[in-house]
Amino acid sequence: MEIIIPILICLGIAAVCAIILTVSNILFGVQEDEKFLAIRDALPGANCGACGYSGCDGYARALSEGKISETNLCVPGGDTTSQAIASVLGVEAGKTVKVFAYVGCHGTCEATKKDEKHLRDGFKTCREAAEHWEGENVCSYACIGLGDCAAACPNNAIIINDGVAKIISSLCTGCGLCAKNCPHSTIKMVEDGTIIAIGCSNHDKGALTRKMCTNGCIGCTKCARTCPNSAITMDNNLPILDHSKCTSCGLCVDACPVHVIHKDVFVCDKCFL
Amino acid sequence: MLKSLILILMGGVLVNNYVLNQFLGICPFLGVSKKVNQASGMGMAVIFVMLFATAATWPIHNLILVPLGLGYLQTIVFILVIATLVQFVEIVLKRFIPSLHASLGIYLPLITTNCAVLGVTINNISAGYNFLESMVSSLGVGLGFLLAMLLFAGVRSKLDDSNAPKCFRGLPVTLIAASIVAMAFYGFAGIVENLLA
Numbered sequence: 001m002e003i004i005i006p007i008l009i010c011l012g013i014a015a016v017c018a019i020i021l022t023v024s025n026i027l028f029g030v031q032e033d034e035k036f037l038a039i040r041d042a043l044p045g046a047n048c049g050a051c052g053y054s055g056c057d058g059y060a061r062a063l064s065e066g067k068i069s070e071t072n073l074c075v076p077g078g079d080t081t082s083q084a085i086a087s088v089l090g091v092e093a094g095k096t097v098k099v100f101a102y103v104g105c106h107g108t109c110e111a112t113k114k115d116e117k118h119l120r121d122g123f124k125t126c127r128e129a130a131e132h133w134e135g136e137n138v139c140s141y142a143c144i145g146l147g148d149c150a151a152a153c154p155n156n157a158i159i160i161n162d163g164v165a166k167i168i169s170s171l172c173t174g175c176g177l178c179a180k181n182c183p184h185s186t187i188k189m190v191e192d193g194t195i196i197a198i199g200c201s202n203h204d205k206g207a208l209t210r211k212m213c214t215n216g217c218i219g220c221t222k223c224a225r226t227c228p229n230s231a232i233t234m235d236n237n238l239p240i241l242d243h244s245k246c247t248s249c250g251l252c253v254d255a256c257p258v259h260v261i262h263k264d265v266f267v268c269d270k271c272f273l
Numbered sequence: 274m275l276k277s278l279i280l281i282l283m284g285g286v287l288v289n290n291y292v293l294n295q296f297l298g299i300c301p302f303l304g305v306s307k308k309v310n311q312a313s314g315m316g317m318a319v320i321f322v323m324l325f326a327t328a329a330t331w332p333i334h335n336l337i338l339v340p341l342g343l344g345y346l347q348t349i350v351f352i353l354v355i356a357t358l359v360q361f362v363e364i365v366l367k368r369f370i371p372s373l374h375a376s377l378g379i380y381l382p383l384i385t386t387n388c389a390v391l392g393v394t395i396n397n398i399s400a401g402y403n404f405l406e407s408m409v410s411s412l413g414v415g416l417g418f419l420l421a422m423l424l425f426a427g428v429r430s431k432l433d434d435s436n437a438p439k440c441f442r443g444l445p446v447t448l449i450a451a452s453i454v455a456m457a458f459y460g461f462a463g464i465v466e467n468l469l470a
Contacts, residue, residue: 006343013333013350017357024361028368124436 035088036064042084043074048154048175050075063089075099076173099174099189101158101167104201105143106260109163111215112142125151130183139212141201143186149178195248196241200260203236217260223252278409280465281402285413287461291389292421294458298389302421303447305380312426316419318380320412323393325362326355327411330394331404351394352386359385389418425454 039060047055051073053062062068063085071085078098086092123129126148145163150156157171158178165178165187179187186201198217202209206218219237224230231245232252239252239261253263291297298319305315330351338344363381366374384390393414397407428450437446 005341006346009337009341009343010346010349010353013337014353017353021357021360021364024364028364030367 033064036060038088039063039085042077042081042088044077044081046076046154046173046175048076048173048177050175050177075175099176099191100169100172101149101174101176101178101187102190102197103143103165103167103187104197104199105141105164105186106199106215107139107142107164107213108215109145112139112163112213127181127183139202139204139209139216141184141186141203142213143182144184148181148183149187152177152181191243195263196246196250196252197262197264198239198241198260199262200238203238205237209237215260216258218258220257222255222257223261226251226255278406280468281406281410282413282416283468284465285410285415286417286420287458288463288465289414290417290421290458290461291392291414292418293455295392297392298387298418301380301383301387301389302425303444303451305383306422306426306429309423309426309430312422313419315380315383316415316422318384319387319389319418320415322355322359322362322381322384322387323390323411323415323418324408325358326351326390326394327397327407329354329358331397331407334398347395347398348391351391355390355394356385389414421454421458425451428454 040056043056043060045056049055051059053059059073063071069089069091071089071091072079072082074081074085075098123132123146126144126146129144129146143164145160145165147158147160147165149165150158150160154175154177155171155173157168157173159166159168167178167187174189176189179185179189184201190197200209200215200217202213202216204212206216206220209216210218217238219234221234221239223239224232224234228249228251229245229247231242231247232239233242234240248263250263253261285291289295292299292302301315301319306312330347333350333354334344334347338346338350359381363374366381393411397410400410402410429447432446432450435446441449
């Protein structure tokens with residue numbers, strides 16, 4: 001019989017606790033906005049920050065409180081998420097542009113000798129190195145290759161191969177964190193379905209570029225002259241591709257004497273989460 | 274009277290520092306000490322919960338359990354009471370002081386069954402403190418926790434920039450740093466007896 005009293009005491013205290021919690025929840029409980037909950041469910045929950053908010057919760061709160069009306073800020077979620085949010089809010093869905101990361105640099109260790117520079121200077125992050133990244137024969141547009149982007153990527157979609165960041169397109173969700181963390185802005189977010197990409201970001205004159213990197217663009221303008229749709233324009237010795245005009249014919253790829261323009265199918269599997 | 278209270282307070286902060294000397298509450302100590310502002314938020318939440326928990330558990334122990342001869346139930350009952358209390362405080366804070374809830378909110382659920390909180394309430398009882406002494410002791414322990422968190426957050430922010438050998442990076446070097454900080458705190462042993470002499 002002695003065991004009854006402790007059991008009763010424990011049960012009694014537990015019951016009092018339960019009552020206090022239930023009553024206080026009824027009395028003081030804050031009802032979460034239904035809209036907020038519905039929007040949060042619609043978001044992918046990746047908390048990548050591509051929308052510009054601290055996470056999915058932050059974006060959902062801003063939407064539910066009416067601070068913003070753009071339903072298309074979620075890049076990983078894409079059109080499906082945009083439509084889901086729009087149906088919760090009762091507005092028309094905005095189009096999301098599918099993007100993924102592209103590294104506009106092919107300056108490998110062999111082409112740039114940057115591995116020697118890294119060893120000499122002992123920097124551990126790109127940001128650190130970019131502060132001191134100057135001097136002769138050093139490309140100030142290049143991928144530094146110390147992997148700030150790889151560290152920022154929530155999906156481990158970036159590896160550093162031969163001194164240059166490489167995007168594993170099957171893992172990229174297009175959140176853009178790598179582009180934000182690249183101190184040279186070498187990583188660019190390009191639209192999904194892009195086939196032609198320009199693999200150099202150097203705006204210097206050809207001779208100077210080639211001194212720094214044997215894979216660099218010489219600015220010969222041959223691609224711009226070859227393009228039948230005038231999709232390529234030259235901007236300070238570097239071709240700029242207008243994706244809306246590009247038909248992916250690939251003539252520029254063949255024309256480029258230094259093989260800086262690449263043809264590849266950049267379709268990002270995870271962009272359609 | 275005042276002298277003994279000050280001794281209890283300083284003892285909690287420095288000599289019997291729960292984290293660095295008694296190794297209670299190591300989980301948040303390692304988990305939330307990456308940034309100084311997070312560490313201070315966690316420390317504040319712990320002080321807050323420790324004070325409330327002591328204020329609730331001391332009367333329960335001395336007015337309910339002891340008269341019934343059920344002192345051995347204190348662990349179970351205290352966990353129950355502390356968990357309820359933290360949930361209650363969270364609900365109330367969310368309703369009435371949303372700004373405080375926003376700053377402490379994510380840390381409060383972490384503390385519900387934190388061993389430092391349970392430890393301070395049980396140690397207050399076993400040390401035979403009266404209610405006022407218990408509260409002062411909890412405040413001291415809470416302040417000690419905050420101090421340990423802040424110190425260690427500072428150490429860790431330095432560790433991030435350090436060039437540790439590859440096999441030591443991350444948790445190993447953090448644990449080694451924690452042990453060095455703990456050793457430093459042993460220097461305070463014996464200070465309290467002579468503090469007001």
